[in-house]
Amino acid sequence: MIYTSLRTKCLSILLLLTSAVVHSQTLKPGVLVVGASPSGIAAAIQAAHSGVKTILIDEGSIASVELSQKDREDAYGIPKELLDKIEKLQKYPVKSNQTLLPEYLGTVLKGWTDTIKNLTVIRNSSISSVKKAGKDWEIRIPNNTIKTDIVVDATIGRKIADLVGLRDPANSGDSSTYAYQLYRTSVAVPLKSSKVPATIPLKFFLSSFKNFVYATPDTNADQYTYASGQAAGAIAAYCAFFKTTTDKLNVRLIQSELMTYKSRLMKFADIAALDSNVLAFQKLALTGIVKGGESENRFYFHPDSSISTDDIREPVKEYYSRSQIWFLDNKAEKITMEQLLSLIKFTAQRGAELNKEVEQGWKTSFKLPDSFDLRRPVSRREFTVLFDRYLRPFDVSVDQNGRLKR
Template sequence: MKKLFFLFIYLIPLFSQAQTIKTDVLVLGNSNAAFAAGIQASESGVNTIILTQSDGFKLSEFKKLPQTGITKAFEKKARKSLKIADSIELPEITNQILNAVIKHWSDSSKLLDVTNITYFELKRSGSGWEAKLTKEKSIKAKVLIVADDIQKILPALKVTSLNVAGAAKLNYSENLYRTTIGGINETTDFLSLYNLLIPNQENILYIKHDNLEIGQAAGATAAYAAFFQTKTSLSNLKRIQGELLSYKLSLMPFEDVKIADSNWMAIQKIGITGILKADIKNGKVYFNPEKEVSYDEIKQPIKDYYYKAQIWFDDHQNIPINLENTISMVCYVGNKAVDATKAEIEKKWNKNYKFSSKYDLKKVLTRREFSVIINEYLKPFDMVNVDRTGRVIR
């Protein structure tokens, strides 16, 4: 460990040869959001440079950060860098250790560079950005993420102020929650993609410095624009949501379903659709995965997603949402064979789905069980699009 610290140098020699470095995403900042944005952008497959603007990252206490794919990836890198076995608990992750691990990470990565070089000017360069470091040296990027002071950038935007991306509170009286790209841990808040994008300003994202979830969301959004060589205003909601879910960022802030849950992905996807709605209590959101599903709570949401569901519900009035009836519904709406579906679900019930209950066609399903079956056999999150307000487009 001492050797690693001894070798750690904050400045990364970006300019050993070239006077101008080209990258896909440039991140400005050194706190939670900048860390998450830069790591996510590089993990999503684009070249990323983070200018920390000081003596490295200064994160909140690491153990108190939300558990996402980004923090899990860091822990894996930390074990490798510090040569600590999986069976041994990691030491307290101080900012000194964190920066040493990040230095080792960026040195071994083809996509990530972290440096504390200071820029003195930022300006537009075509559809992207140029950060001037000296009169002769600069960084050109396709997309800029600002998790730091915005003042140096305002002249390039030709505005006097800029609002930081703001989270909204979960409210089922409107559908904006379906456009979420980040649920804020231990709150009822979420970030809509369309609250992150800046009107009339392309390829720049401005986020709060202290929020890891919003940082990760910004990183994936910037990576999408850079990878597909498009504008941030043309971001594809489903692609970005899918990318973030694959990196274990909770898009719905369910207090009672953590990422270690074997059914986390299915519950997140069904939660985003609103087919099953959560309870909001004491400033937190509860999915209640073990609660039984009722006919009334699913009837209208499923009809909103599928035309054929209207006929099925007309023919099946006020019935229990047991396994048999659920299979009947998904087979009718999804054009599947009933007997084959029953056999497949029985085979997967405990082995694949990890349900603790026994396979029983007369069993009223829990919200967990219903989510998994609907997600797998109807795929409402994956197959049905929504507009900017979250309204279902069929």
């Protein structure tokens, strides 16, 4: 009897151990996002959109996530995708005064994230430990170990950073005025800002540990926005996709990825999200060749205003040293279309055929209003669209401080 009982107990223990081994597994995503805050959800969706296998650890907060009134009024990027999902489900537009309860948003987000390629959401889970394991991160959760290239901390208060001993100071997120060059590296627009241009530079998302990314530059819970998360997701996806580290990021490629997914990196009060030339405005503004202006705490591009040679001389010369010869012979309070095409031809070494090419593509390729006329002053919209198309200054690389790389 004693032997039989002992044998039965041993078998029971063996079965329990075997069961634990069967159910415990090691997961290996390219990106791990911890925290289903608005920034965490957006980070995970963007990383998956960018073609990287991504896991989002939801500690239960997805059921209480909100979509702010500001996100609803000026939707772009991930919030716009979310609103589109809601409208498709309810079969009518989301009204400005329509209440979107967190429970309802959580249900919509659960259904959406369950269908996104490359994205796995582990719900109602928690992190027990985080450590660096060689070049990877090793994270333990109940029943699973996760080994990943890069971690995005989207928890309120940066709980995962605390677990690994990170004590990086929070960034204000809006210190990239034109007095510095950091605005060139913008990857998101802050929710609130007292400075213009209102941008969040890429380096504000990076920690002092390689491949550990913050989902927001601030520890304030109000700043855990979809926009900041989308930026963090693109940064993380870049590292995982190209098998590199956060000290070797390509700023322009990350910005391009974000703009592909309709994120706004520099916001102008007078440029609509659906403007046919919005991409050119974004790209040229990020180079600093055409700068916006502030009025009553709002940032404007003034697309219909004229532009002078004094406005553009120094930034154009910084990008194209050859152009300084053109500026010696050309000074104008209002640059004409003929002068703009002359600058492009001189700098890009194009011939007289450019005039005909621009005239033919005026409405179709460039989607410009009014009519082609060499004699009239060029608008800032026309300058931006044509300069971007033919000289492509956005393609000139910048480092994480916004300095041009040659």
